[in-house]
Amino acid sequence: MNFKAYPDRDMLMIGLADRIASQLREAIRVDGHATLSVPGGTTPGPIFDTLSAVDLAWDKVAVLLNDERWVDETSPRSNTRLIRERLLTGRAAAATLVPLYADAARPEDKMEELAAGIEPHLPISVLLLGMGNDMHTASLFPGADRLDEALSDDAPILLPMRAEAAGEPRITLSARVLRDAMHIHILITGAEKRAAIEAAQSLPETQAPVRAVLKNATVHWAE
Numbered sequence: 001m002n003f004k005a006y007p008d009r010d011m012l013m014i015g016l017a018d019r020i021a022s023q024l025r026e027a028i029r030v031d032g033h034a035t036l037s038v039p040g041g042t043t044p045g046p047i048f049d050t051l052s053a054v055d056l057a058w059d060k061v062a063v064l065l066n067d068e069r070w071v072d073e074t075s076p077r078s079n080t081r082l083i084r085e086r087l088l089t090g091r092a093a094a095a096t097l098v099p100l101y102a103d104a105a106r107p108e109d110k111m112e113e114l115a116a117g118i119e120p121h122l123p124i125s126v127l128l129l130g131m132g133n134d135m136h137t138a139s140l141f142p143g144a145d146r147l148d149e150a151l152s153d154d155a156p157i158l159l160p161m162r163a164e165a166a167g168e169p170r171i172t173l174s175a176r177v178l179r180d181a182m183h184i185h186i187l188i189t190g191a192e193k194r195a196a197i198e199a200a201q202s203l204p205e206t207q208a209p210v211r212a213v214l215k216n217a218t219v220h221w222a223e
Ligand SMILES: O=C1O[C@H](COP(=O)(O)O)[C@@H](O)[C@H](O)[C@H]1O
Pocket: 038, 039, 040, 041, 042, 043, 044, 066, 067, 068, 069, 079, 129, 130, 131, 132, 133, 137, 138, 139
């Protein structure tokens, strides 16, 4: 992995937003369109705020989540709600949201429909990932019920996922879809996550699922 440390969180968020914007512009120049896949959770909000104001051809960008908690958008736990409020506003409101949630009791009920919506937008041009202290990324949690399947080279695009640490049921892009992205950035902050990502390099993917995407990733960190 490449590791980039920033002097502080503000510089991290601005610097990484700028890099993502450049890579999206380049993908649009070459392919005529781009796909940006992003995390939910507590860390990426400030990057979304910066990106949403960036001047680029957002009407040529498809935005999807790496994973979603199976809750509807009225829930503060909804990752879709986060990106609607913080990313798909301002200039970025012209982007197309590719859904990772649909109204149904269980993720299994909508898996095929949601995967069919994602497929035309693959491979991902720019992938931004988060990571938990437990070394999960997207919703690839250590100990999750379908982790082995999600890590395999012939995994489907999307899988439902349940894990004790996850809270509600989840839906997640598989490791191979994440790995196929043209640019991979992992955004982490704080000493605990830095120690976790360093430890992940010498652990099996089942214990440290983030390892599945580390090889070609740049990790962006600030205290
Ligand atoms: O549950 C999730 O957690 C990870 C990490 O979130 P953070 O709050 O520690 O930044 C996130 O990347 C993922 O998309 C989300 O669903």
